[in-house]
Amino acid sequence: MDLSAGTQLVAIPGPSVIPEAVRIAMSSPMPNIYAGDLLECADRVLERLPAIARTAARAFIATSNGHGAWELAVQNVLAPGDRVLVVETGRFAVLWGEYAERVGATVDTLTADLGQPVGAEALSAHLDMVDEDYAAVLVSHTDTMTSVRNDVSEIRRALDACGSTALLMADCIASLGCEPYLMDDWGVDVTVSASQKGLMCPPGLGIVWADERAIETYRGRAGSPATSYFDWGPRLEPRGFYDTFSGTPPVAHIRALDVALDLIDNEGGLDAVWARHEVIAAAVRAAVEAWSTPDGIGFVAAEGFRSNAVTTVSTGVIDATALRQRCEHRGGLTLGIGMTTHPDQSFRIGHMGMVSPPMILGTLGVIEAGLRSMNAPIGQSGVAAASEVLATALAQ
Ligand SMILES: *Cc1c(COP(=O)(O)O)cnc(C)c1O
Numbered sequence: 204m205d206l207s208a209g210t211q212l213v214a215i216p217g218p219s220v221i222p223e224a225v226r227i228a229m230s231s232p233m234p235n236i237y238a239g240d241l242l243e244c245a246d247r248v249l250e251r252l253p254a255i256a257r258t259a260a261r262a263f264i265a266t267s268n269g270h271g272a273w274e275l276a277v278q279n280v281l282a283p284g285d286r287v288l289v290v291e292t293g294r295f296a297v298l299w300g301e302y303a304e305r306v307g308a309t310v311d312t313l314t315a316d317l318g319q320p321v322g323a324e325a326l327s328a329h330l331d332m333v334d335e336d337y338a339a340v341l342v343s344h345t346d347t348m349t350s351v352r353n354d355v356s357e358i359r360r361a362l363d364a365c366g367s368t369a370l371l372m373a374d375c376i377a378s379l380g381c382e383p384y385l386m387d388d389w390g391v392d393v394t395v396s397a398s399q400k401g402l403m404c405p406p407g408l409g410i411v412w413a414d415e416r417a418i419e420t421y422r423g424r425a426g427s428p429a430t431s432y433f434d435w436g437p438r439l440e441p442r443g444f445y446d447t448f449s450g451t452p453p454v455a456h457i458r459a460l461d462v463a464l465d466l467i468d469n470e471g472g473l474d475a476v477w478a479r480h481e482v483i484a485a486a487v488r489a490a491v492e493a494w495s496t497p498d499g500i501g502f503v504a505a506e507g508f509r510s511n512a513v514t515t516v517s518t519g520v521i522d523a524t525a526l527r528q529r530c531e532h533r534g535g536l537t538l539g540i541g542m543t544t545h546p547d548q549s550f551r552i553g554h555m556g557m558v559s560p561p562m563i564l565g566t567l568g569v570i571e572a573g574l575r576s577m578n579a580p581i582g583q584s585g586v587a588a589a590s591e592v593l594a595t596a597l598a599q
Contacts (some may be wrong), residue, residue: 265411281303
């Protein structure tokens with residue numbers, strides 16, 4: 204029976220659910236782009252962005268998705284002939300590495316076992332083995348395919364211990380605004396993110412934070428970036444507002460992000476937002492744990508390295524595609540497609556951005572009902588386990 208009338212809840216790992224206030228902010232008429240409110244709004248956004256990555260580094264914005272942010276990063280610090288190391292724990296760092304290759308860099312890849320992060324030991328062993336230092340190391344903080352969260356500060360320590368001067372570049376598209384991320388404390392030189400995940404806006408803004416070392420690298424590199432639009436130059440020294448965005452600003456998105464940053468402030472700041480994500484993610488993990496059986500539901504990411512933004516659920520003998528379709532077409536819940544192995548063997552739950560207890564209990568409840576409707580083997584009630592986690596948090 205189809206019970207999906209009403210608003211479909213989309214719980215994929217990005218784009219995330221857009222808060223009402225953000226949606227309303229986007230619908231205002233277009234302003235003058237050379238003077239007035241929009242300039243103040245853009246200034247507020249640019250002033251507040253460093254704090255979101257916990258850095259003093261300035262942020263550059265491109266009118267793009269996350270792939271554009273990748274471009275906005277690699278085009279400016281890499282040059283033909285550079286050697287780059289991609290630290291792979293799923294898919295996204297490898298795809299980013301392909302962008303580095305297009306710049307002319309030679310890319311090596313260090314791949315972790317499925318579900319594991321790349322640890323300091325493996326990285327140190329690899330660095331000892333290669334005879335030439337890397338220009339940059341590319342890593343996904345949270346890999347959205349496996350839902351593994353890497354320890355970025357450990358990667359920096361391993362680089363330092365080996366005497367590497369590589370720029371550390373982190374893809375925080377899935378993690379920013381969801382998981383603790385301390386760009387400066389962790390020694391990251393370039394952070395890349397986008398508007399549509401933890402930042403609660405529609406896709407359309409690619410954001411890059413570049414520290415002094417990265418900007419020095421930009422200034423010292425041979426030649427200009429291959430594309431004018433993605434060149435940091437005009438953004439670094441804008442002759443006017445127009446340069447800051449390399450053309451007409453993405454007006455609706457800038458307004459949206461301003462309101463989204465207000466929502467973060469109003470919740471009690473980034474620490475409060477991280478704490479909520481931690482509880483919501485713990486509820487999801489408790490549910491998956493309760494459902495799990497030896498040949499059915501399980502985790503892809505190893506314990507201790509599970510993201511607070513997305514959970515990849517392996518389904519063993521259960522047909523994940525059939526489950527997703529039942530949830531989507533009859534249950535009113537859209538889940539993320541599994542990318543880990545065969546699409547029938549996993550699915551993903553996005554819990555990034557403005558996710559509340561009723562949203563997550565609803566999500567887990569529909570998954571559980573879907574599993575039961577298929578007579579799928581499950582251990583215990585995941586909903587009961589998740590509500591225990593929420594109860595503990597509510598009591599605090
Ligand atoms: C979503 C995502 C991307 C891709 O972002 P797009 O906006 O689709 O280009 C890249 N890296 C990670 C870690 C992501 O989660």
